[in-house]
Amino acid sequence: MHISYHTETGPALVDVIPPKIRQAAAKALTGVAFDTRDSLVEGMRSAFDKPNAFTLNAFKVRAATPNELEAVVWAMPRQARYLFWEIEGGDRASKAFEHKLGLFGGKVAVPVGAAAAQFEGSPFGFVKRMLADLNTSGTSKRFFIGVPKGRPGQDGVWARVGKNNRIVRVMDFAQNATYKERFHASAIADQTVNAKWESQLLKHLKAGGME
Secondary structure, X not given: OEEEOEEOOEEOOHHHOOHHHHHHHHHHHHXXXXXXXXXXXXXXXXXXXXXXXXXXXXXXXXXXXXXEOEEEEEEOHHHHHHHHHHHHOEEEOOOHHHHHHHOOOOOEEEEOOHHHHHHHXXXXXXXXXXXXXXXOOOOOOOEEEEOOOOOOOOOEEEXXXXXXXXXXXXXXXXXXXXXXXXXXXXXXXXXXXXXXXXHHHHHHHHHOOOO
């Protein structure tokens, strides 16, 4: 997400804008970028079920400078890989972890129920723990794959939970995973920029003695 400063007649020509105005504009752009980042964090809290710190810290800010009047709000690569589907929606094919050892038969493993929140909050940690457990031997494993007795047609990844080891399905199998747009990042950014730009610019112009 790029936030740029423009004059009324077109893109800013940095070399003809007075230095004080460039400085004020750069500070205002950076301020709006941080406002946008904070709005995105709140947006994730609303869109996701208890996202953890790793997800909430996804967005970073590159500050504007007097010589480069553009601030950037960007997502860290690891978080961007899974946030993309929540922002854009669409279908995805199976991932590397789903092909690992053929555990999922080449299908997509889609988190369901309470596991969806854990997966969204820390997908790499959740998958790592699940795969490690699925690849161990013995009957005391937390996770297992298949169709439990009395649950016809409910193939997937299951977990034993609680003191009584009741079983819950944590992942379903599908040919592809279809995601709906749940986190409207672009709309949040646009609303924040529209709401904050004027006040940020006026604040920094005033601070620079340009009321």
